[in-house]
Amino acid sequence: MNRRSGFTALLLFLSASILLAQSPGGHLVTARIKGLAGKTAYLASFYGQTSFTPRDTATADAEGKLVFDGAKELPGGLYMIVVDSKPVLQLVIGEQRFSIEADTVNVIESMKITGSNENELFYGYQKFLSKKYAEIGALQKKGATAAQIAAGQKEVEEYRKDFIAKNANTLTVKLFRAAEEPEIPEAPKLANGRPDSNFVFNYYRNHFFDGFDFSDGRLEYTPFLQSKIDRYMKELTVQTVDSLIPAADYVVNKAKANKDILRYTIWYITNQYEEQKKVLNTDGLFIHMAEKYWLSGIMPVSDTSTLTSMRDRVKILKPLLAGKTLPNVTLKDTLGHLQALHNVKAEYTITFFYDPECGHCRESAPALKKFYDKNKAKGVQVYAVAISKSEALWKKFIREFKLQSLINVYGPSAPVDYKNKYDVYSTPTVYVLDKDKKILARRLPVEDLEGYFNFLQQQKATRKPAPMKDAKASVKGK
Numbered sequence: 001m002n003r004r005s006g007f008t009a010l011l012l013f014l015s016a017s018i019l020l021a022q023s024p025g026g027h028l029v030t031a032r033i034k035g036l037a038g039k040t041a042y043l044a045s046f047y048g049q050t051s052f053t054p055r056d057t058a059t060a061d062a063e064g065k066l067v068f069d070g071a072k073e074l075p076g077g078l079y080m081i082v083v084d085s086k087p088v089l090q091l092v093i094g095e096q097r098f099s100i101e102a103d104t105v106n107v108i109e110s111m112k113i114t115g116s117n118e119n120e121l122f123y124g125y126q127k128f129l130s131k132k133y134a135e136i137g138a139l140q141k142k143g144a145t146a147a148q149i150a151a152g153q154k155e156v157e158e159y160r161k162d163f164i165a166k167n168a169n170t171l172t173v174k175l176f177r178a179a180e181e182p183e184i185p186e187a188p189k190l191a192n193g194r195p196d197s198n199f200v201f202n203y204y205r206n207h208f209f210d211g212f213d214f215s216d217g218r219l220e221y222t223p224f225l226q227s228k229i230d231r232y233m234k235e236l237t238v239q240t241v242d243s244l245i246p247a248a249d250y251v252v253n254k255a256k257a258n259k260d261i262l263r264y265t266i267w268y269i270t271n272q273y274e275e276q277k278k279v280l281n282t283d284g285l286f287i288h289m290a291e292k293y294w295l296s297g298i299m300p301v302s303d304t305s306t307l308t309s310m311r312d313r314v315k316i317l318k319p320l321l322a323g324k325t326l327p328n329v330t331l332k333d334t335l336g337h338l339q340a341l342h343n344v345k346a347e348y349t350i351t352f353f354y355d356p357e358c359g360h361c362r363e364s365a366p367a368l369k370k371f372y373d374k375n376k377a378k379g380v381q382v383y384a385v386a387i388s389k390s391e392a393l394w395k396k397f398i399r400e401f402k403l404q405s406l407i408n409v410y411g412p413s414a415p416v417d418y419k420n421k422y423d424v425y426s427t428p429t430v431y432v433l434d435k436d437k438k439i440l441a442r443r444l445p446v447e448d449l450e451g452y453f454n455f456l457q458q459q460k461a462t463r464k465p466a467p468m469k470d471a472k473a474s475v476k477g478k
Helices: 003-022 117-141 146-166 171-178 199-206 217-221 224-235 241-255 259-272 283-294 304-320 359-378 391-400 418-422 446-462 471-475
Strands: 027-034 040-046 052-059 065-070 077-083 086-093 097-103 112-114 330-333 338-340 348-354 380-386 407-410 429-433 439-442
Touching (some): 040 086, 052 065, 086 171, 117 146, 117 171, 146 171, 171 217, 171 224, 217 259, 241 259, 241 283, 259 283, 348 359, 348 418, 348 446, 359 380, 429 446
Parallel strands (some): 348 380, 380 407
Antiparallel strands (some): 027 065, 040 052, 040 077, 097 112, 330 338, 330 407, 348 429, 429 439
């Protein structure tokens, strides 16, 4: 180090020390990061896997120096320094006042920390792993033996175990453990002498949360809480309501160890299954979460309008869950004759609520006709309900898209509140019904009808009630 750079580092250290001494409360994080001169940076906490919450902002001087100084303490967790919407580096916020130096070219190797044991551990661990994995990679390139590679991997594992044992109560170790996968022992053998093929999955699922400390509210501000919930609910649980409800209750019960973790867990699971965003027929889990946790008061909510909206939503959805009979409606067709939904004789009835002036409805109409023409011989009928206020536009829509072979009825011919009775808050809204008019699927995109119908036919052929996990995946043949 030359005299000038040494003097600059000394000034940085002294200024950080003076600021630390002058700030009796709140937070003070100073950073000198090469490559950020003149840039505006945010000190932000993780909130979920990919989103973050800005907590403080600072503009770097000519030498890349940033000062994040605030009167309030920062919630503990895993943070980022973000520039131009991109994370530059991560920091563990345990201590509230510390300083760092780093170079954006290689943050881990260049990182220097003053005043934060958590970040010394966080980066010390990463430096060791980076070095050892580089050595193992070099050995592999040189054609090292399996024993040599295994020796390097063993050294890493021994270091990890020793690190965790010595620093068990630190936030840094809790972060590493939260990200860990369960270590699966050898599967026991069955009576026939073969390994139990179900053991690995069952053990993995049953021990999935072993390393996650639900009692530590700081883990809310990390990517690991959301990622753990996602993996457990969406990958380790069959996507049927009967499986999802006990899985959700299991996770929520673990989250009760901390009120902040509990709040996030209830909110996140409810949000993911509120409108079956990716998985068909999972509204029942949303209703369960709403009734058991939100409307019961377990989920703390200060905004009464939120609870009112949720109560209204449950009231609409509950009669429209898969397995329930879709409420009957009797409407006039183009000749003025009354056509009752429950009088439709068909193995499968598609109810198509639409608005003739809706752009998406116009896009869907050709696909609906194609699906009907292809499958009408297999017992499919379409009960198409136009909720427009214009009879002329309704009849024009039928002629334009050649839908005369469908059962076309005019919604306003009966005093029906389609939004509240059939959950038609957007158009088109599609239901798939069985011969008894029980709901098989709701709010299914028209373009997914073919894939879902093929799935139903396969189910019928094999006579096995397999769950429909993802309508879109089925369409693509995945």
